[in-house]
Amino acid sequence: MILYKLISIQLNKLKYQKQKISPMKMHIFFLNFYLLLITISRSQLIYRNFYGSFTSTNFDWNIYQLDNNGYSVASCGLKNMLIMNECTQSFNSLTSKTFELPLHDLINLSFKLWMQLQSYEDRINSVSYSFYLYIDNELYLIIQNSLYTFTNDCPPYGSYEINENIAHSSTSIQITMVSDQKSWGFSEFTLNVVSNTQNIWELVYQSLDQRFLSMITLNDGWMTNNIVSQQIEQCTDFYFLRSTGNNFIKDFVLKVHTKISLNLRVLIFNLASPIIYFKIDNQLVATQTSNSYVQSALPLCSKFIVMQVRITDFIHNNENLRIEVTTSADGSISWFGIRDFSLFIDYIKEEYQCKDFNIQPFDGCFSNQYDCNFGCSNCVNGICINCLDGWYLDPQDICIPLCGDNMLMLNEICDDGNSIPYDDCHHCQFSCPLNCILCVFGTCKECEKSYFLIENKCTPVQQNCENFVDQIETGFFNNWTNYFEKNGFQCQPNSQQLSMLQQSKQYNLLQNNYCGLAIISSFSICQFPDFLNIQHYQQDRETGCEEDYKFSPNKRQCVQTCNCQDLVSQQTNDCYICIQNCQLECLICLQDKCYACFEGWQLVDNKCQQICGDNQIALTSNEQCDDGNQIIEDGCNECQFECGSFCQLCDKELNCIICESNSQTVKQFKCKPICGDKIVINGLEECDDGNDIRYDGCI
Structure with a gap:
């Protein structure tokens, strides 16, 4: 509104000037006019109300009064005005409203103020009334009816037009109006914001x-x-x-x-x-x-x-x-x-050709300058035109390495030069052998049921048991093969071991999957008499085998013997008393690798490991219990019985068998500190004088 009036003033000056307008003045006029148009384009209407013949339903301001007389809508010809109803002239009524604003630098506020005209007595007695306008609680404008000329266009009220441009940048504004006049009001209220800030x-x-x-x-x-x-x-x-x-x-x-x-x-x-x-x-x-x-x-x-x-x-x-x-x-x-x-x-103005917000090279943009992608030999503005040898250009103009050329490029993990599946590398990525359920970097760690892992391939059990020759080639040897290959052989379990095996969950599995062989490995080692060892020694010399090698009558060649030069003699080692062997906890041992373990032991990398927390007690281990959790004071913690206080050793029922020193067994297999040993147990004993004499200060 105010900008429109300013433009009207400029046009009127141009229209009614009597003297001749010089070219310089005309240039200045149109420059000012252009700047006004720019300002208008940046002006935004926020609020407009109380125009024409409005009613009380248009009122959306807040009124604060002591006497709660409210307000009224008074008529003035074809226009109405909003009047505050007061009983006294003591700032009894005020009205306020808060507006949310967009980003701006200036507000334009315009409205028509109405105040009751001075009476004759007021003028004689020099009585003056004031109107106060607050912007964000700061007093911005005071209008006194004795100092300002009010138009007498709607007796007994006179009006005064207020139009203010106010520097303001906050995202909201509160406008408050109050007067000490008994009857006052306003109409034709408009609020605009203007943004003149440059885009910096x-x-x-x-x-x-x-x-x-x-x-x-x-x-x-x-x-x-x-x-x-x-x-x-x-x-x-x-x-x-x-x-x-x-x-x-x-x-x-x-x-x-x-x-x-x-x-x-x-x-x-x-x-x-x-x-x-x-x-x-x-x-x-x-x-x-x-x-x-x-x-x-x-x-x-x-x-x-x-x-x-x-x-x-x-x-x-x-x-x-x-x-x-x-x-x-x-x-x-x-x-x-x-x-x-x-x-x-x-804003920081940067000189750059491109910007990808990273420091990765060969991705089309590096250091804010265009560059070529991986494998690209020629590019324009970061877009590849031709690729290097061994690469091809895909529809998205990205160079992709050729898979199957025996060359490792970019995201290729392996490249064996073929497209054969299940051969450790397929489509230039590691792949598992057929029938393998767990593999790492193309190497199988575990096969499916009824398959044995032989030379990184999962071979069916039936295929391994077809004939004796296959057993020799694959390493599945029976008693006599072990006899010829070693200085002893792995025997059948004794009665105690067999009883333990039959109670195992794996017993049926073992019986049904190992070709009916009568031998279950790793239970015991049977030694042959010395003359048999001498016979083997003489036989090896006759065949001309080198040291640390021996003649294999099955393979008809010299094979390496067990290397025991480190004098390691542990059952868990692959070499025990110079005889290749699995650990005692292994049920099935083939080619010195374990394929099944005792109850409670876990098979990890062809070794039997005791795992505390698997809810299984590993036989022959130091596990006393295994409840499958880490809860303390539930009877079992870290696979050991949690005996009661002052108990050193207890059974599975947590009955104490041996008490700690300075403690003794009481009823129900519990332990308690000994009273009279001159040792005070904090929290349980207050004193201990080593006797049971009454009235000596400690009893």
Whole structure:
């Protein structure tokens, strides 16, 4: 509206000038006219109300009165006006409204003020009445009917047009009007915002900018008393974040910048002439004080005071930013809050061809300059035209390495030069052999049921048992093969071992899957008489086998003997008493590798391992129990019985067998400290004088 009037003034000057207009004046006129058009294009209407013959349903402001007389709509020809009903002239009525605003630098406020005209007695007695306009609780304008000319266009009321351009940048605005006149009002109210700021700032953070706040997230909260405050309170028709102390702190992480600007509204309650201290990165940059609040017979929100903090063009280039607001409020009798926070950083103009926000080379853009992708020999603006040898160009203009050329490129893990599946490498990625359920880097660790792992292949059991020759070639030997190959052979289990095996869950599995062989490995080692060893020794010499090698009558060649030069003689070693063997906990041992374990033992990498927590007690191990959990004081912890207090050894029923020293067994197989041993057990004994004499101070 105000911009339209300014343009009209310029056009009228041009129309009614009597003297000849020079070319320079004409140029200046059109320049001003162009600037006005730019300003109009940046103007945005926020609110428009109380025009024409409106009714009371149009009223959307807040009224605060002592006598609750409300308001009325008075008629003035074809137009209406809003009139506050008061009984006295003592600032009895005020009206207020808060508006949410977009980013801006200027507001234009226009409305028609109505006040009851001075009577003859008022003029004789020099009685004057005033109207007060507050912007964000700051007194902005005072209109006295004795000093301003009111038009007498609707007796007994006169009107005065108010049109103000006000510098303002906060994301909300509260407009408050009050008068000491008995009858006053307004109409034709319009609010516009104008943005004249050049595009040199980037908004990076904005919060607490809505009039109504239903909740405040942890990210929008501010730190006070080492706690992130999310406490919401209301004052008139807006909400704010309240501090329980006297300060607020918030940290930010910013991208590359050289300057910052910010806006923050601080509200102080129940404190006259408060002071606020504003710090950036622990540096004091602003100190403000104010004593401006709305003067009325009805105090608003404990006479709250609003101070607007606006920091512009502050030199700052650190990634981390800390903002701190400290006030003179004590947090109890007087308190403070904040709202309408906005943080800006400056744009940094960069000279670059491309920007992919990483430092990876050969991805089309490096160091903000175009480059070629992996495998590309010629590219334009990061787009590949031709690929290197061994690469081909896909439809997305990306070079892909050729798989099957025996060359490792880019994301190829392996390349065996063929497309055969199940051969450890397929499509240039590791692959599992057929019928393998667990493999690592193409090497099989575990085959499916009824398959044996032989030379990284899962071979069916039936195939291994077809004939004796196959058994020799694959390593599945019977008694006599073991006799010829070693200085002893692996025998059948004795009766005690067989009984233990039959109780195992794996017994049926073993019987049904190993070709009916009568031998179950690793139970015992049978030695032959010395003359047989001598016979083998002589036979090896006759065949001319080198040292550490022996003649194999089955293979008809010299084979390497067990290397026991390290003198290691442990049952868990592959070489025990110079005889290749599995550990005692193994049920099935083939080619010195274990394929089945005792009950409670887990097969890991062809070794039997005791695993505490698998809910199985490993036979012949040091496990006393295994309840499958790590709960303390449930009777079993770390696979050992949890005996009672002062108990050193107990059975599976937790009955104590051996008590600790200085303790003795009592009923129900429990232990308790010995009274009379001159040793005081804290928590159970108060004293111990080594006797049972009464009345000697300890009994």
